[in-house]
Amino acid sequence: MLQMAKLYATRAKNHFLNTFQDNAGMGVIEVILIIVVLIGLVVLFKGQVTTLVNDLLSNMSSAAKKV
Numbered sequence: 001m002l003q004m005a006k007l008y009a010t011r012a013k014n015h016f017l018n019t020f021q022d023n024a025g026m027g028v029i030e031v032i033l034i035i036v037v038l039i040g041l042v043v044l045f046k047g048q049v050t051t052l053v054n055d056l057l058s059n060m061s062s063a064a065k066k067v
Contacts, residue, residue: 042049
């Protein structure tokens with residue numbers, strides 16, 4: 001009976017340790033975090049990027065009219 005209790009305790013300990021050592025889903029979490037950061041940057045700098053693109057397009061348009 002004592003051996004079975006030790007066996008169950010060892011299995012439970014191994015299962016608990018393996019749960020925290022498993023890195024199988026780590027790639028998915030990293031990709032999700034990168035996407036969240038990129039979306040945050042787009043939202044944060046949306047005004048500046050829009051202004052920059054509009055200025056570039058108007059410069060190209062005025063330069064094309066001169067030709």
